[in-house]
Structure formats: structure tokens, C-alpha cells
Amino acid sequence: MQTKNEVLVNAEHRQPVLVQHFQNVIENNELAHAYLFTGATGSGKEELAMWIAMRLFCRNVQDGQPCGVCDECTRIAAHEHPDVLIVEPDGNSIKVDQVRFLKAEFTKSGVEGNQKIFIIAGAETMTASAANSLLKFLEEPSGSINAFLLASNPNLLLPTVISRTQEVEMQPLAAGELQQQFIDAGVPQHLLPLVTRLTHSPAEATDWLTDDWLGQAATSMWQWLSQLLKPDLMAFPTVATALMPLAKDRSRQRTLLDIMVAGLRDALLENIHEENFTASFPSHSKEVTDLTNGYTKNQLVEITDLGLQSKQLLERNVSFQNVMESLTLKVFDVLSPSK
Structure with missing residues (x-):
């Protein structure tokens, strides 16, 4: 687990162009309901998704950047924020019960506000039943909910899942x-x-x-x-x-x-x-x-x-x-x- 400073520093260092892009998107209130972040392991997919979550929840945004030190940013970095849910593979795959849990959370209001963020790491490991279960949210989003699917190998994802997200490819490091x-x-x-x-x-x-x-x-x-x-x-x-x-x-x-x-x-x-x-x-x-x-x-x-x-x-x-x-x-x- 990264510290709050590591999240921000790594996001800005590994994907500066995309950080600036999403800074503008958020300021213009144009954030889509579902994104697919693709790129090699270590390219900054997780850090970028966490940066966006911090930017949306931060209490002290400065020049479009989350502060990284307020209570909201701290809890997000520690994976302890009740309205920022992170799903990772259970063993070798993300299983249907994990997605059912997310769907149940989709129907609830945010614990501390209206905004909810879901980050699905290793999305390409979803079983077919898990991926199909996720489709309903992707097809019929509701409220202030944003989902971020992170995949190193998007070719393993169902085409129906990919088609219902905005795909963003991470830029490789020099x-x-x-x-x-x-x-x-x-x-x-x-x-x-x-x-x-x-x-x-x-x-x-x-x-x-x-x-x-x-x-x-x-x-x-x-x-x-x-x-x-x-x-x-x-x-x-x-x-x-x-x-x-x-x-x-x-x-x-x-x-x-x-x-x-x-x-x-x-x-x-x-x-x-x-x-x-x-x-x-x-x-x-x-x-x-x-x-x-x-x-x-x-x-x-x-x-x-x-x-x-x-x-x-x-x-x-x-x-x-x-x-x-x-x-x-x-x-x-x-x-x-x-x-």
C-alpha cells in the first residue's frame, strides 16, 4: 500500500499528461461514469485512479491538485475511505460474488456524500460471470458513481465490457x-x-x-x-x-x-x-x-x-x-x- 505522498508523486511522475487531462476533465465536470485504464504493470494505472479519487474527495484542492494530507486524501491512500471501494483478484481471478458486492454498493448512497468511486484492479481476471454481472452498472449508471477498470491485458476482457467504458492507455516510461x-x-x-x-x-x-x-x-x-x-x-x-x-x-x-x-x-x-x-x-x-x-x-x-x-x-x-x-x-x- 502506498502512502498518500507516493500516490500523488507517482501519478504525476508516471502519467503527467493524463493527470493534467483528468484535472481539466474534472474541472469541466466532464468525468465519464466508467473508464478502462490499460497499460503495463507499473505504468501508473492504480496511481492515476487513486489521484482522481483524491481529487474528487479532497477538502483542500490547490491549483487543481489534491492536497494529499487532508483526512479524505489520507483515507483514500490507506484504502480506508468508505466511498472509494477497491476490488482486486481473489486468488487468480475476480469472482462473481465480488462484483455482486459492488452492485449492492452501487444502489446505496455514499456514506459521507453522494459521490462513490469503484476501482477494479486486474479487471481482465474477471470470470465471465463476474464480467456479465458488471455489465448492468456499465449499461445503466446511476447517481454520482464512477468506475475505473484497470487492466494490463485488455484483450482478455469481454468486448461488451470494453465497449461500455472509455479506454485510456497509459503512456510508457522513457x-x-x-x-x-x-x-x-x-x-x-x-x-x-x-x-x-x-x-x-x-x-x-x-x-x-x-x-x-x-x-x-x-x-x-x-x-x-x-x-x-x-x-x-x-x-x-x-x-x-x-x-x-x-x-x-x-x-x-x-x-x-x-x-x-x-x-x-x-x-x-x-x-x-x-x-x-x-x-x-x-x-x-x-x-x-x-x-x-x-x-x-x-x-x-x-x-x-x-x-x-x-x-x-x-x-x-x-x-x-x-x-x-x-x-x-x-x-x-x-x-x-x-x-
Whole structure:
């Protein structure tokens, strides 16, 4: 949980253009009833939504900015304001009972006023029943209620949900600034290119560094990728012996798949001699070139697409081991000499 000052500072630092935009929107009384904030982890979705809540409730707005120190701002930053409700995934998903709770709250007046704010973090993890349950509010808003759906992967949201919100895409941080944040967080130099591709959140990167999880994940995933591209049947036992011990929960499994996709991207871009791209595995660039020399661009595009599809399978509750083993078979088929 961030302090009140961290919320304001991070919102203004990460998304200054959007902070100014919403400052104008609020001053002109043009705030929509529902927004979908999209962007990578750490891009400032949560901070921007919290900034808006503080701006709407703050008792001492100064030059269009919430003060960050009044009772209203303090309680919002601490997630303790009764009229600013935040829903996060319960385990791997946001469930229908959580949305039913929100719908019940929609029908009530604000505890301390007419305004109510709902922030739904990880909105793309809503189950289909949860998303359908939310649609009624999105279709028929009532009173001074504003909802903010936050999603790192909006492609996993129902189109009907997206169509009933105003989508706002977070602006990416400058690469140099982002890397410096990771250096300050303790990310080793050799992992910086990979981490920069995986997240915009220094806090998330720091979590991955615990017990050298990320270092082991990068090493093990590269082992599997190199076997995959040979192709070498040892890729199958590598899934069980090297990757599965690292795939302890759904969050880690998603990150492993993101590392895999980053490696496949390296293979494709090295093969087509793309200029000015930053490799996620720069120490293996020569090996990647050697491994992909015998393949066509179409083959590498196809296996990269298969890697992306595997992320969707995981979100449909296919086990991580099945996802990886199925992907191995499909890639072997694509890379077979007959192709």
C-alpha cells in the first residue's frame, strides 16, 4: 500500500499528461461514469485512479491538485475511505460474488456524500460471470458513481465490457528512466533488458529477485528455448525438472510465459536481422542466430504466435505443465524439416 505522498508523486511522475487531462476533465465536470485504464504493470494505472479519487474527495484542492494530507486524501491512500471501494483478484481471478458486492454498493448512497468511486484492479481476471454481472452498472449508471477498470491485458476482457467504458492507455516510461528505477531497485545489469521488457514496476521486479527467482527463471527458460530451437527432445523433461519448480503460483507462471515470449521475440528479430532492437537475452544473441539460421521468417513468426496463444490457455485454467508441453509439441511440428 502506498502512502498518500507516493500516490500523488507517482501519478504525476508516471502519467503527467493524463493527470493534467483528468484535472481539466474534472474541472469541466466532464468525468465519464466508467473508464478502462490499460497499460503495463507499473505504468501508473492504480496511481492515476487513486489521484482522481483524491481529487474528487479532497477538502483542500490547490491549483487543481489534491492536497494529499487532508483526512479524505489520507483515507483514500490507506484504502480506508468508505466511498472509494477497491476490488482486486481473489486468488487468480475476480469472482462473481465480488462484483455482486459492488452492485449492492452501487444502489446505496455514499456514506459521507453522494459521490462513490469503484476501482477494479486486474479487471481482465474477471470470470465471465463476474464480467456479465458488471455489465448492468456499465449499461445503466446511476447517481454520482464512477468506475475505473484497470487492466494490463485488455484483450482478455469481454468486448461488451470494453465497449461500455472509455479506454485510456497509459503512456510508457522513457527507457532510460525505467532502467534507472530498476537499477535503484537492485536488478542486476545482465537482467535489465529482460526485466524492462517484462514490467514497468520496480516493486514487481524486486519481488522477482527474492531468492534469485528471476535469475533461475531466465536460466531455465533459456535452457528450454535453446532445446526447443534445435529442436531437442530434452525440452520435454526440462519443463518438468527446471520450469515446474519455479512455477509455484499463477503469477509466477504468467511471468515465465512472458520470459518465454521475450525469448521467441529475440529469435524472430535476430533471424530477420532487425536493426536497433534490444534483445531480452543479449548474452545469447550469437547462439540465437546460430539456432535460427535454418528456419524461415514464417516459421519463427508462427512459433512466436504459438507462444502468445499459450498465455491465453493459461488464463483458461489449463495447467502450466500442459501448456508448456503442448507448446513444445506444436513448435517441434512447425520447425520439422518437412515444413
